[in-house]
Amino acid sequence: MQRFLQKIIPFILVGSIFSLSLPCFAASAVTAPYEPQASGIDPGFVQEQYNYAATAQSAPALRKSAGALPVKYSLADNRMDGQIKDQGAVPSCWAFATTSGLETNVLRQTGGQQRQTYSARHLAWFGMNLDARGNGCYLPGSSGLQAGTLNKGINAFSSWNGACTDAKFQLTDESYAIAERERQDSDIHLQNADILPAPLQSDGTLNQDAVQAIKEKIMQTSAVGVELCSAFQGNRQYLNVKRPVTHAVTIVGWDDNYNKNAFPTQAPGDGAWLIHNSWGTSFGSDGYGYVSYYDASLICYTSYAADLPNPQGQYKYDNLYQYDALGLDDVSDYKPLSSPTTVANVFTAHSAESLRAVSVTSARPNSTVTVDVLLLDNGSDLGNGKLVFTQQVKLPFGGFHTVDLDKPILLSAGQRFAVRETIREPNGEYFLPVEITGLYQNGQLQELASHFVYREHVPAGVSFAQINGRWFDLSKAKAGDYPFETTLPGAATIKAYTVSNVRPACSVNGNISFSPTQIKQFTVTSIAAPSVHTTNDAAAKTALLVPWNSKTKQSVWQISGLGASGTVGTYADISGTTHHLFDAVLASSPVESDTTADLQKRVGQSYVTRLYAPRGAKINFYGGTGGIIGTKLVSVSPMGGGAFYYYKTTAIKTGSVGIYATVNDSAFLLYKELIS
Numbered sequence: 001m002q003r004f005l006q007k008i009i010p011f012i013l014v015g016s017i018f019s020l021s022l023p024c025f026a027a028s029a030v031t032a033p034y035e036p037q038a039s040g041i042d043p044g045f046v047q048e049q050y051n052y053a054a055t056a057q058s059a060p061a062l063r064k065s066a067g068a069l070p071v072k073y074s075l076a077d078n079r080m081d082g083q084i085k086d087q088g089a090v091p092s093c094w095a096f097a098t099t100s101g102l103e104t105n106v107l108r109q110t111g112g113q114q115r116q117t118y119s120a121r122h123l124a125w126f127g128m129n130l131d132a133r134g135n136g137c138y139l140p141g142s143s144g145l146q147a148g149t150l151n152k153g154i155n156a157f158s159s160w161n162g163a164c165t166d167a168k169f170q171l172t173d174e175s176y177a178i179a180e181r182e183r184q185d186s187d188i189h190l191q192n193a194d195i196l197p198a199p200l201q202s203d204g205t206l207n208q209d210a211v212q213a214i215k216e217k218i219m220q221t222s223a224v225g226v227e228l229c230s231a232f233q234g235n236r237q238y239l240n241v242k243r244p245v246t247h248a249v250t251i252v253g254w255d256d257n258y259n260k261n262a263f264p265t266q267a268p269g270d271g272a273w274l275i276h277n278s279w280g281t282s283f284g285s286d287g288y289g290y291v292s293y294y295d296a297s298l299i300c301y302t303s304y305a306a307d308l309p310n311p312q313g314q315y316k317y318d319n320l321y322q323y324d325a326l327g328l329d330d331v332s333d334y335k336p337l338s339s340p341t342t343v344a345n346v347f348t349a350h351s352a353e354s355l356r357a358v359s360v361t362s363a364r365p366n367s368t369v370t371v372d373v374l375l376l377d378n379g380s381d382l383g384n385g386k387l388v389f390t391q392q393v394k395l396p397f398g399g400f401h402t403v404d405l406d407k408p409i410l411l412s413a414g415q416r417f418a419v420r421e422t423i424r425e426p427n428g429e430y431f432l433p434v435e436i437t438g439l440y441q442n443g444q445l446q447e448l449a450s451h452f453v454y455r456e457h458v459p460a461g462v463s464f465a466q467i468n469g470r471w472f473d474l475s476k477a478k479a480g481d482y483p484f485e486t487t488l489p490g491a492a493t494i495k496a497y498t499v500s501n502v503r504p505a506c507s508v509n510g511n512i513s514f515s516p517t518q519i520k521q522f523t524v525t526s527i528a529a530p531s532v533h534t535t536n537d538a539a540a541k542t543a544l545l546v547p548w549n550s551k552t553k554q555s556v557w558q559i560s561g562l563g564a565s566g567t568v569g570t571y572a573d574i575s576g577t578t579h580h581l582f583d584a585v586l587a588s589s590p591v592e593s594d595t596t597a598d599l600q601k602r603v604g605q606s607y608v609t610r611l612y613a614p615r616g617a618k619i620n621f622y623g624g625t626g627g628i629i630g631t632k633l634v635s636v637s638p639m640g641g642g643a644f645y646y647y648k649t650t651a652i653k654t655g656s657v658g659i660y661a662t663v664n665d666s667a668f669l670l671y672k673e674l675i676s
Contacts, residue, residue, distance in 0.1 A: 074253035084287030086280030091147040092124035096278035097248040098153030101304040105222035118163040127156040157190035189307040195399035196301040217303040223250040229297035235284025238263035238292035267292040317497035321347040336429035342466040343492035344420040349411035352527035354502040359495035372420040435490030463491040513585040530572040539564040589668035621647040624657035
């Protein structure tokens, strides 16, 4: 089903804050790629109307540390800020602010060692153009080089559409267009984007908890992106009234003592944010400027956290499942609901994988989300799903969040699974994280040329909302259905993150130590039936006790020592991949034998073995099973702190047998006799 809307949005404003995402594994209809040509540049900068009062709430609980923060701080002075760039005539300050914020998070995570720049061009193009399925948003009549907002950056990066390095897609004057095949080129993945409460209150005073939250994010996580009405005079700005937002920058520091009289118009108090601009080094002081804490146009304070690949190029998660192609660009159109409200998305695993995390989009600080995971048989619906996991998380800020699950959920290829979320706000109301693809007035879909068009293909039977006890298939919901009286809903904003080639879980953690003839049981939890073996079958062997169960994903095994000492690796082969489970450390024999090599004998021949054991040890000597040899203690001779024990073995019949010594009830293999 295709839904689209051209929204009434003034062309010069900025703003909404929530995440947009594009289908990766969605079973939606495919349309021809939409690839406008960059024949010109639209200078406009667009704001979507959003009620920021929801995120302006603040409380002492926002404080993360009780320690005093410095009165003045700069990421640049601490070599934790990225490069000053110049957007030129391109209306993409929002993309520069977003990538700059991510760059500082990478610096913070790597201790300043990974100094990388990310492509604003890639973000500006794919953040504002339809994907190959026809999903996303754009401005009709523009070149595709369009103005945007900070939330558009969150939308793109949360879908793994970037961020990629500047070296791949540099800003050029010739063309901004990028081929559709490059959309999901990523060198880092967005993990979280917190929307921080705005410090300026309606009475003109500052909420110091909100000020401190922003400062702590700058010192601990990243620079903070912010939107404002650009009214710089030189390198400083203060506006005493709300103005339509026209620009985006990143806050990289502060100065509590910045003089209120230094602004063209006197501010109510001292203090200013140090901002990193995208107008090149000719702006302000080498690209930096100051905006008063009291500037009334500041909105959408956004911090960023990325998932960085390890040296082998691996991320925390291998696969992203999603349907939400638009995000919550108009969350103010959904009023919080008084009754419990739940949303759910149903996905199908493409291979043997492990569900490790889900996304949550919230509006107010200190909201609590309950995450449920259900497994569904083929043909079954949410009501018949098996609940296998529940987790509750409190989110200190609004925005886009990746929530790691407390335990992995194993999924076999083709397994249908549902992620269900209930978001309760601090005042007891419930948030509805569902996209809006249309706005209605007087029963008519709003369509005005030259404003944003939103398009979404929501497959049937995959995205749901439960309101007042009633479940909606969001692909079939109609305008007029409560609470969609004036809106046309899209998908629920839930993503699922999985890991491929899932490593099995074992009840034995780390290495185990036991005597060479002891038996240990262990349980293997795996995505498919495993074959468990050791690296030395002469020292230890494994045996299956309880076969693999497709429901519990578990099988029970035992490992038994065969008398030899040393370390034996234990492995599981699953779907063609070998996984190390643990090492079994078999204790060394406390006796010394004058014979360790295997012997060859004929029936009737005898042989005497000499053992040395510590004084007081309880010794026994025997020859395996089957009556192949007979054993007899010949003599004992004390020596030093122990004694020599002489044992005679006599071959009775043909065969192969191990010769063992037991010391204090633990058996140790000495050698083998081969009788012919």
